[in-house]
Amino acid sequence: MAQGHQASGIVAGRLPEEEIAANFSDLHAPYAPHEAAVAADRCYFCYDAPCTTACPTDIDIPLFIRQIQSGQPEGAARTILEQNILGGMCARVCPTETLCEEACVRETAEGKPVEIGRLQRYATDTLMAQGVHPFTRAAATGKRVAVVGAGPAGLSCAHRLAMLGHDVTVYDAKPKAGGLNEFGIAAYKSTDEFAAKEVDWLLQIGGIAIETGKALGAGLSLDGLSADHDAVFLSIGLGGVNALRVAGEDLPGARDAVDFIAELRQADDLGALPVGRNVVVIGGGMTAVDAAVQAKLLGAENVTIAYRRGREAMPASRFEQDLAASKGVKLMFNVMPVAIQGGDAVTGIELEYTEVVDGRVKGTGETVTLAADQVFKAIGQTLDGAPDGVALDGGKIAVTGAGRTSVAGVWAGGDCAAGGEDLTVTAVAEGRDAAMDIHSALMA
């Protein structure tokens, strides 16, 4: 019996099973062949295409769309996967609205870009459904590389190295590979355990071993890895979460959004996952939006995103903001947390209105209190567990060229490395480019 939106406190099973299933089904349904044909026909096959330029992995988008047009989605998938081995996940999660689709000339002409993301999914889905892994491993080189972190950067690096004939061991602290693909992406973007299936498919290249339950400082040391391998790639992501630094943030009911999202992603039964009646999410990036939207989809009555700057400064794209609003999430701008209220549980949150003066956020003195039984903190993640000896830059691992760190024989990429947007697609590009650089270095 569903508890309903208005049940007090943090409770599970607010909505009936079918409603939850419908809520968490694919945000963008996959294309049927006819839809893909019509969508593909809109591409103009631009010269030196702006979409390819905008793609962090340089996918030859006009070519893959033309291949769909000429009846070969499998060929299109090959074109995609040659540049981006996680093209399947990227098709589901990439903020195309700020990358390829924003650059599309039809966005300029009509405000309606070619639906590149959905076409990419159509192609990769078709190939992966056939169980085909279109790459073959080169002859073994005898070289061994350690990859720390089995997220998109690490997997991309590992695949490229394995394809070139090297032996790769990928270590990860979590019990499953996939990184944020497995533990962070919103569930309605990665349905049907796609992240895990994609990892299994990727491993078909051969030459990659995954060891879970290992991390730097917990079973691994950089020195140890360097001694046992010919090169090391660090793709440890951002394991730390910024604290709010306000009273009450340690109350049960106030948690890191990433933990809530990870729990949601691993839940076998979303109906068993408790969510508050009144949920407040502090922050303005993708994590905040994902936590807020999914809390609403689980049946929370009121979900509010509280962001301390104005709408135009919000890191989450306009598309994501609109998505949140369309799901009934309330977006509050120019408010920052002062205190989380409650005794043994959260009862409310006090926010202060802000103004931005010379780029700095300042309180105006006016406050408002929202009823809340659950608060999610999503004000940014930080590097955690970087090995000593590796130079940092702005709180992330400093890298030059294709991911070379300050330590010889050690590369880094993905969110843990300085530079580049913190996107899945950027991580794939950095992992791939580091692999090519490692390969050159090893074979020199």
Added chain:
Amino acid sequence: MADLTTDFLGIKSPNPFWLASAPPTDKEYNVRRAFEAGWGGVVWKTLGSEGPPVVNVNGPRYGAIYGADRRLLGLNNIELITDRPLQTNLEEITRVKKDYPDRALIVSLMVPCDEESWKAILPMVEETGADGIELNFGCPHGMAERGMGSAVGQVPEYIQMVTEWCKQYYSKPVIVKLTPNITDIRQPARAAFAGNADAVSLINTINSIVSVDLDQMAPQPTLDGKGTHGGYCGPAVKPIAMNMVAEIARDPATAGKPISAIGGVTTWRDAAEFMALGAGNVQVCTAAMTYGFRVVQEMIAGLSQWMDEKGYTSTSDFIGMAVPNVTDWQYLNLNYVTKAKIDQDACIKCGRCYAACEDTSHQAIWMKEDRVFEVNDAECVACNLCVDVCPVEDCITMVEMQPGEVDPRTGKVVEAEYANWTTHPNNPSAVQAAE
């Protein structure tokens, strides 16, 4: 893994995709870009005799026919042969061939219809090291008026005569390019091979006017208030080219002879279709002019993938495979009966099938309540028009009736045996069927 390398007249190229002689192959700059993009070969834009080059209009030189969303379906051109000096072209050809030894480089030629003119130019072309020549007997405008181009291509005797000269004064392969502006393509093809041509290439462009400017009251593209007929090419002409290629491939006089197919090749599938009808390779022009040289990448990837799926390892595995299945109407099996079937799940209820059938065909589709469209087998002759006009692929399919079933339209039992019009009792010229 499919190998796209082709051997056409002893000329090797890494794939069967060549560029036809036209502005894309006008000069070294273009041809190098083409080879860098992956084209297997080019036919250099037609050279003329030594002397002052032709001068073309400043423009416009092209008109177009568009499909939806300004997709270019047909192009009409009043381009001429090269307007650059012969020596410049010959030097460039020599240089490019040296730098790209593995790519085919054919030189297209059009000189006056006398032996001396051909005798003069052929040694110069021989010296360049090019892999062969293509005789342009197809230009429908600009040159025909001077007794060249299609003025030759429409006279089989001239074709044979000039081809013989070329075989006499040139040592490498001679390809004869045919014009489609003719009643029976087999005549010029036979003439070319009678003159010992090594291959024919077809089609050149089709005489056309694409549109009329109703304000200026002149054909488009209008030039200072006037317009002229031009040569039509692009996806729209592919069916005409396909039929002509098939005719030559089927004609006992020319069956099995090498053919280079030209006419609307845009994707890998177009190339595969032409090759299945007997072409050893294809020449592309409009698709490259519409989208740039990169189109060849889709063609290469596409043909390769299709060959892998089918288990073909070499293009020779499938060249000409469709030729035995090209027949004449009177030999089609009258006992093969199908009926159209509408997939109600795929149907989007636009009613186009109904409009086509009810207004213009056999009134064999019912429009039922709630816009449900169903085929009435008792009236359906299986003309397939509904399939062709339906906007959703595979929504309507033709389903074969089995022998023994009764065709509700004719009341007759569907027979298993093959039978055609030549033995049908209604045919006044019927031949007695063999017992």
